[in-house]
Amino acid sequence: MLAGGPLTVAGLEAFGDIPEPEETGETFADNARDKATYYAAATGQWCLADDSGLVVDALGGQPGVRSARYAADDVPPGATRHEIDQANNRKLLRELAATPDDARTARFVCHVALAQPGPTQRDARVQLEAAGGVEGRILHAPRGDNGFGYDPLFLIIEKNRTTAELPADEKNAISHRGQAMRKLAAMLRDHL
Numbered sequence: 001m002l003a004g005g006p007l008t009v010a011g012l013e014a015f016g017d018i019p020e021p022e023e024t025g026e027t028f029a030d031n032a033r034d035k036a037t038y039y040a041a042a043t044g045q046w047c048l049a050d051d052s053g054l055v056v057d058a059l060g061g062q063p064g065v066r067s068a069r070y071a072a073d074d075v076p077p078g079a080t081r082h083e084i085d086q087a088n089n090r091k092l093l094r095e096l097a098a099t100p101d102d103a104r105t106a107r108f109v110c111h112v113a114l115a116q117p118g119p120t121q122r123d124a125r126v127q128l129e130a131a132g133g134v135e136g137r138i139l140h141a142p143r144g145d146n147g148f149g150y151d152p153l154f155l156i157i158e159k160n161r162t163t164a165e166l167p168a169d170e171k172n173a174i175s176h177r178g179q180a181m182r183k184l185a186a187m188l189r190d191h192l
Contacts, residue, residue, distance in 0.1 A: 132179025
């Protein structure tokens with residue numbers, strides 16, 4: 001989404017082995033800002049970071065900022081991303097087992113932040129931020145093989161398909177991350 005502009009974009013792997021920061025924020029925005037400033041200070045480069053996850057109304061907003069770690073107690077150390085995703089989905093289904101369809105409303109949320117580097121994380125500064133979200137409902141069983149995480153359980157009601165049933169281009173056109181990145185890309189063009 002940032003292609004074609006005056007920027008060179010590099011993935012984090014281009015900067016060696018930088019340990020991941022702890023995600024201690026109470027909101028997606030907090031975590032995105034913390035990650036952006038942490039990596040901007042660690043790399044000495046402008047850094048774009050995001051935090052995203054699933055917010056389920058019947059669960060008071062859970063898994064929320066803990067979406068990737070929702071079932072952390074249910075997986076052994078060193079579990080693969082697929083095993084973690086499966087455990088998260090099983091826990092979500094258990095937690096919603098008695099919840100009727102009309103109360104299984106949920107949304108995917110994404111917050112992105114772009115930080116200017118500084119000598120320390122405290123000195124790095126967030127310059128631009130954007131957010132996106134997509135509404136849906138949690139199914140009783142998974143459907144589809146595309147995507148990852150909660151995609152097989154997240155039904156886009158208007159399409160009557162889960163995000164795991166959508167082709168990548170269709171999913172990216174409506175996704176929470178795609179929305180946030182398009183907003184940030186527009187702001188970045190104005191900023192430059």
